[in-house]
Amino acid sequence: MPVARPEPQDARVIAHVDMDCFYVQVEQRKQPNLRGVPTAVVQYNSWKGGGLIAVGYEARKFGVKRSMRGDEAKKVCPDLQLVQVPVARGKADLNLYRNAGSEVVSILATEGRCERASIDEVYLDLTDAAESMLLETPPELLDELSDEALRSHVLGITGGEDDRRKNVKQWLCQTDADHRDKLLACGAIIVAQLRSKVLEETEFTCSAGIAHNKMLAKLASAMHKPAQQTVVPSSSVKDLLATFPVKKMKQLGGKLGSALQSELGVNTVGDLLHFPEEKLQEHYGINTGSWLWNIARGINGEEVEGRILPKSHGCGKTFPGPQALKTIASVEHWLNQLSEELSERIQTDFDRNKRVAHSLTLHARAYNANELDSQRKFPSKSCTLRYGTAKIQEDAKKLFDSGLRDFLGSQNSGWRVTSLSVAASKIFDTPPGTCSILKFFQAKNPSSSLSNVSNEFVEDDVAASPSGSRSYITAKEDEHLRELNCGETSDNNATPHQNITVQRNGKSNKKAKDKGTASILQFFSGSNSASAEQGCNEFSVDRAPVPPDRIGSESYPELTQQGSHTLEEHNSKGGIPHPAHTAQRSDSWVLDIGDIDPSVLDELPLEIQKEVRGWIRPSKRPNTAKRGSSIVHYFSSARSSQ
DNA sequence: TCCGCTCAATCG
DNA sequence: CCGATTGAG
Missing domain, CATH: 3.40.1170.60 (MutS, DNA mismatch repair protein, domain I)
Structure with missing residues (x-):
């Protein structure tokens, strides 16, 4: 709503x-x-x-x-x-079109705040640019207006076809106009220029609407297509809306718009004017009622969000009619395909934008083969996202299995899956770092001997090194590591983190020693009390598998079941264990980071960075110093104190 | 159950 | 908070 x-x-x-x-x-x-x-x-x-x-x-x-x-x-x-x-x-x-859309956005985002509304639409807030133009080079002083600007449509400017252009020129340049109109004129000139630039640099044409709010701008952009732009002066709003079909308004194309027609006999936006706000609120709720009342008057306060990247990535496919999937094997096949694409896309997002996704969700649609009714919904399931194609595939399968069990309930009959999708959401920027230490983890790579190499290094060199309580290493150590490094960054994004081994702070980590392989996770896994005592940066990390010996005593923020803080709680509410809990060995977990300089992350190989950054989530309340403090918060405070 | 594939936003 | 629902394009 x-x-x-x-x-x-x-x-x-x-x-x-x-x-x-x-x-x-x-x-x-x-x-x-x-x-x-x-x-x-x-x-x-x-x-x-x-x-x-x-x-x-x-x-x-x-x-x-x-x-x-x-x-x-x-x-x-x-x-x-x-x-x-x-x-x-x-x-x-659809990557071809997504990328083409990005080309356009990168041009449009150069002027004012830019919101990517869909793959082929953006909103721009050009207020500042228009104000500046009005002060510095107002239209009436311009030698000549661009052809594109002169081709604008201005609502309310009457046009015998021939002199419309002349009238528009006059309107754009009028010196005695309402301040608001002058601003729109500047906006029109700027948009014309942007559209020309888009055409020049991408070969794509576009249409645009220029108005005082998003709703009106959106209406206007559709009025003259293709390759034209339309301006909506305040004076034209009433007439424009009076006859405008409600169903064509954004947000009113569905049930709400139909309800307005059938319940209130409202067919045009103008018809809405006859209803008091309270009446609309009675029918459609406080918020929606007020929204409708405002819309009728051309009032819309929605801000242009400064966001040009998507908030989530999803991959889906439908299996209509006879194609409906009926075997686990076929479902797994398609989940693998979808997961592969998703993995590639979040990978690209990380490479291009330094963003990491935190949540993986599976959606499906299904029906019961023999039941006639079969209206039951296949539930969506989500878990913490782990990077790596194989992990996403694995987790997607587990989420599907869980959903299928819910879907079938007790009975067991032939199911049919008609659509599958996986999505990555809760995407966060990863803060840029400054310090450069830790080439460290570059002792990497996947091939078999590797884990030995890095283990050796860790135990012999780092743990025994004079670095004492340092959590980073020296240039010399760094060199040594580089020698061990296998070279090229791996293209294998399934690099098992178990292979990346290092020991934290030169302290003996019993578990690690016992096992002979400390994981990168363990590197970061100081005990809570230790890091608290040291009073250093403490970071909460939310995605590592839970070590068996902690079950029942710790909280598990990574569990997705609402309000669950222990595994038992979680399970008792019908939640499923995080796939990682069953998938991972116990040599990989982490709860808090102790006195680690977080900028070390910058030096990690990208593959590892992604995984490690993926464990860290900004805290809602940066002030909860002990347990909620996030690495993001650390960065921002560190920067501001510089 | 042939408009497929994505995205965002709201709300219980 | 997750999961459902609505809506857009």
Whole structure:
């Protein structure tokens, strides 16, 4: 449900930029012979020619619609060129379009705050840029306005086709106008420039709306397509909304919009004006009611969030009709494919953006083969995400098994799975570090002899080294390590962390010694009391497997069952053990980091960094010094004290 | 149960 | 908080 937000009192300049039939443009850029000819993008094509997900403007003239089947579209437009979405691992692969979207965003994000609203849309808050322009180079002083700016549509500026351009020029440059209008004029000029730049640098056209809030900007961007922009002065809002169909408003395209029509007889946004706020609240709740009341008046306080990266990554596939999966083996096959793609995507996200995901969620849809009813839902399940394709695959399978048990309940009958998806969420930035010590863990690599090498090093060199209570090593030690290093960063993201061994602080770690292999986890695993005594940085780490001897005595923040703090609690609430608990050996866990300089992380091989950073989560309350203090908090305080 | 694949936001 | 639901494109 939408929620009303207070509208800032000062006028903002908000733009919504929408790529024109984006997937089609991406394909036309790749294959220029498709330019100018009716084109559509389909995914899959074996069944009725595949499903259209984007339709070029030439094809729209023939009545080709999105969500037609390819065969259907060919009937109304025999010359239609159908381009298939790339397929990888047996499923549609949208990376081509995601990356193209990033190209555009990187241009649009140069001016003002930028919010990536979808793969092909952004909102911009251009208030500051517009204010600056008004002060420094107001439109009326400009020698000449760009052609793109002059092609703007300004609602309320009447246009006999010929003189519309002249009137627009006049409007853009008017000197005696409302301050708010002048700001919009500046916004229009800036957006025109941005759109030209996008075209120049990416070959993509886009359309845009410029208004005082997101809602109006979004409405406006769709009014004149393709490759045009529309400005919404305040004076035009009332008329615009009076006849605007509620169902076409963002957020009102579904059940809420239908309810407005059937319950209140509201068909246009203007119709909403007749209802007092309280009335709308009675019907649709406090928040939604106020939101509706505001929308009717063109009021919308939603901020443009400064976010150009997605908050989650998901991979899914549907198995319609006869394709529904009915064996564990087929489910596992597809989970493997999906997990592989997901792993690749979060890997790329880390490489490009230094971000790590913390949560893995599995969704599925299923029905009972013999039951006629079969309305039961397949529950979503999530767990802490572990990096590495094999681990994601393993965890996804366990999550599925858990969900399937819930789904089936006591009975056991033939199930059918009609869709599967895995998603990575709770993505955090990893703070940049400064210090450079620890080439350290570069003693790495996976091949068999490795663990011996690093163990040897750890026990003979680090533990016995004069480093005393230092948690980092010297340049000499560093050199030594480099020799042991096997070279190239591994492309094997399944590098088992058990192979990365080191001992912490030169203290004897009994368990590690006993086993003869200390893990990187153990390196970080000081006892809580020790680190507390030392009064040093303490970091809570939330993802390591729980050592058997701690079960029942510690808290397990990594368990996803709500409100559970012990394994028993968790299990008694029907939770499942974290896959890692059963998957990991007991030589790898960590609870707190003691007096470790966190910048050591920067020097870890990327693979290890990802895993280690993945264990660390910023605390909600940085002030809880003892147990909640996060590595992120450490970094921010360390930086600010420099 | 043939509009597939993604994403975000809200809420209980 | 997780999981369900709604909605967008």
